[in-house]
Amino acid sequence: MYSAFFIHMEKIKTVLFIDNTYPKPYQVSTLDTQAIGGTELSVIKTALILSKVYRVFVAQKFRVDFCSENDNLQFISKKHINKIAPDFIVVLRKYPLLNGLKKQFPKAKLFLWIHTYKNTEYAFKRIGLNKTNTTVVCNSNTHKVHTGKLLNSSFLGKIYSVFLKPCVVKYCYNPVGKPDSIQHHKDENKLLFFSSPNKGLKQITDCFLQINKAIPELKLYIANPGYKKGADINYNANVTILGSLPHKRMMKHIRQSLCVFYPQDSFSETFGLIYAEANAHNTAVLAHDIGSAKEILCKENKLIDANNYQEIIHTIKAWQLNYPKITYNKLFSDKEILNQWKNCFYNNN
Numbered sequence: 001m002y003s004a005f006f007i008h009m010e011k012i013k014t015v016l017f018i019d020n021t022y023p024k025p026y027q028v029s030t031l032d033t034q035a036i037g038g039t040e041l042s043v044i045k046t047a048l049i050l051s052k053v054y055r056v057f058v059a060q061k062f063r064v065d066f067c068s069e070n071d072n073l074q075f076i077s078k079k080h081i082n083k084i085a086p087d088f089i090v091v092l093r094k095y096p097l098l099n100g101l102k103k104q105f106p107k108a109k110l111f112l113w114i115h116t117y118k119n120t121e122y123a124f125k126r127i128g129l130n131k132t133n134t135t136v137v138c139n140s141n142t143h144k145v146h147t148g149k150l151l152n153s154s155f156l157g158k159i160y161s162v163f164l165k166p167c168v169v170k171y172c173y174n175p176v177g178k179p180d181s182i183q184h185h186k187d188e189n190k191l192l193f194f195s196s197p198n199k200g201l202k203q204i205t206d207c208f209l210q211i212n213k214a215i216p217e218l219k220l221y222i223a224n225p226g227y228k229k230g231a232d233i234n235y236n237a238n239v240t241i242l243g244s245l246p247h248k249r250m251m252k253h254i255r256q257s258l259c260v261f262y263p264q265d266s267f268s269e270t271f272g273l274i275y276a277e278a279n280a281h282n283t284a285v286l287a288h289d290i291g292s293a294k295e296i297l298c299k300e301n302k303l304i305d306a307n308n309y310q311e312i313i314h315t316i317k318a319w320q321l322n323y324p325k326i327t328y329n330k331l332f333s334d335k336e337i338l339n340q341w342k343n344c345f346y347n348n349n
Helices: 002-007 038-050 080-083 095-104 119-129 143-155 155-161 201-212 248-254 272-282 309-321 334-346
Strands: 014-019 055-060 067-070 073-077 090-091 109-113 135-138 170-171 187-194 220-223 237-245 257-262 284-287
Touching: 014 038, 014 080, 038 055, 038 272, 038 334, 067 155, 067 257, 073 080, 090 119, 095 109, 095 119, 119 143, 119 155, 135 143, 143 155, 143 170, 155 272, 187 201, 187 248, 187 309, 201 220, 201 257, 220 248, 248 257, 248 272, 257 272, 257 309, 272 284, 284 309
Parallel strands: 014 055, 014 090, 055 073, 090 109, 109 135, 135 170, 187 220, 187 257, 220 237, 257 284
Antiparallel strands: 067 073
């Protein structure tokens, strides 16, 4: 199957995504059958969008079989990347892969797609990024500004700038489609958290326990990919653990909820699917002004102080009486995502 496909490749530009991290294979059908992380979800959707005009491969370290989604999109084992000649290589997270890929594919343009904020020492990567002529791709303008300062304008960055050209840093939003139809009925007492426990879950549950005393009818539902209950997290009878849910079921919970409950100030989202997907389904997010929140959430989605319980109580009561007009952001649409990646591939400024 591999040889038949690779021999008959058309002369269109080829994009190769490399995921050397996620511990099990995934493809488009995974969205309907099991929970999956936000990064992997974005890879699947971005690959689908790019396959409209490029030949796209998603190579995975932990995949052994071959999955063809359409004429231009294939999920393959990383062992088989030597069978293709990519024009653009997008590496997920793993900086150490860049040097080897540059040697293996000297004519390909390299991109490092990062999904977290980096610490000061990341500026040391500047030498390798320049050597391989790699463009760093972030998830939002907020993320891009932070990363650009770190690599080019920090103390270390300025030292490197004496003898190295600036590192090119761009951003492409994660794709979030507009639903065909949206259920308008909401349970005014249902709050929803769907993310990894490391993203401030203890602070969030502590907050809920306090505001639940003022609004006893409230119920908090918690879901996340691969959820593990933390021993230091407190719950009460109004907290329900949903566990790991496929994407479509998760979106149904979003539509039914008063809001996504995210009052934490310890974890900065570089994009925040938790923000964009909720707003796409006309659901507000009760969130602190941290990371990309202000950039990604629509203007009508008021931000709160995660440590001000009275403000949180007031906001929830206000939303129960007069719900804000939450709207979809077209910048996350397929058309815009395609244009953003085209800009990455062909514009080096």
